[in-house]
Amino acid sequence: MGRLFGTDGVRGVANADLTAELALGLSVAAAHVLAEAGTFAGHRPKAVVGRDPRASGEFLEAAVVAGLASAGVDVLRVGVLPTPAVAHLTGALGADLGVMLSASHNAMPDNGIKFFARGGHKLADELEDRIESVYEEHRTGAPWDRPTGAGVGRVGTYEEGGEQYLAHLLQVLPNRLDGLRIVLDEAHGAASHVSPEVFRRAGAEVVTIGAEPDGLNINDGCGSTHLGLLKAAVLEHGADLGIAHDGDADRCLAVDHTGAEVDGDQILAVLALGMRERGVLREDTVVATVMSNLGFKLALEREGLRLLQTAVGDRYVLEEMKEHGFALGGEQSGHVIVLDHATTGDGTLTGLLLAARVAETGRRLADLAAVMERLPQVLINVPDVDKARVTTSADLAAAVSDAERVLGTTGRVLLRPSGTEPLVRVMVEAADIDQARSVAGRLADAVKSALG
Structure with missing residues (x-):
């Protein structure tokens, strides 16, 4: 079987790729790896389990809870809460692991399982590999070591979770939001209740859209992947x-x-x-991925700040931040990690901090964001190629060198094999959009010729 874990947990079409049986088996395996396989040395392991509002999350949650409890783990169900809330509660409650059922920005038929280790941290690759190995070993015949009697896990509901998360967000907010009118698009998702509530408590006048989840409408034409409704609402109000x-x-x-x-x-x-x-940007450094716009790097350099870039994926940003103690990192897609206050990307916290900066300075967001100029960026996906040879093809290396020579210091080229599909992504940035398109088109042809 192929690797189950992708860049952000295990994800697929619920009840087709991601079945109740898979969810149960992975949860037992995770219990054995992350919770020390039950009650070793008198320790009774504990897990926090949350989900987004997808209909499939109901049966998948039941399967995950059953798997954990059958492995001797006490389970606290926190209900529908954002992923960063589950991560925060995993750490705050001293749990051995956390589980979030969500497919993030994917369409409703999909779902996913994200595991957190002690402290609410995402799993390193080696931990995911161990969970997969244990799962596969027992899926093919080796029996589980199952507790009985008083050794089985107990299941409870932790209704205070949402309020505890809200209190945490308000505590770390540097200043209030009084006087701001803010439109929030919740994507009919996991933050539909907590996000508007915390913005109101922080002093903002709040208008909400996409905040009526019914289990079927998550991300449906709204949220961070569909900004049209939000743009219209901001202008209307x-x-x-x-x-x-x-x-x-x-x-x-x-x-x-x-x-x-x-x-x-x-x-x-x-x-x-x-x-x-405020003196909290340690070493005046920001961590981001190689997909960040060149204009971002140039803006930071102009402001005397340093940019460190990682592979694509917020987990790699987080690893770099934790290793060197940096305070701020994220991705162009909107995953922002403020490590002093969160162990993972937290959209609600990010929105609060952004609004707090507007309130603190008295300046428009448009003015604040003008600190950087986004250079035109063209992305072409080239399918049906041997993506494994991206870094070894001499012909392709020559084409990249030619492109970089044409762009000079005002542009950038990035070729990246997809992590999930047989294609190569060609990204070109340039000061002029026509030049970016021309160079990207030639590189895409070179990829087809060299790797087809």
């Missing part, structure tokens, strides 16, 4: 800004008062300058 989350609210994109989009790179730039002013 004369709001100062708009904030969009995805289905599990681990990401945040924004819209300024004119309806213009403010992406993750711009949000990071705004937050970085504010954190530097």
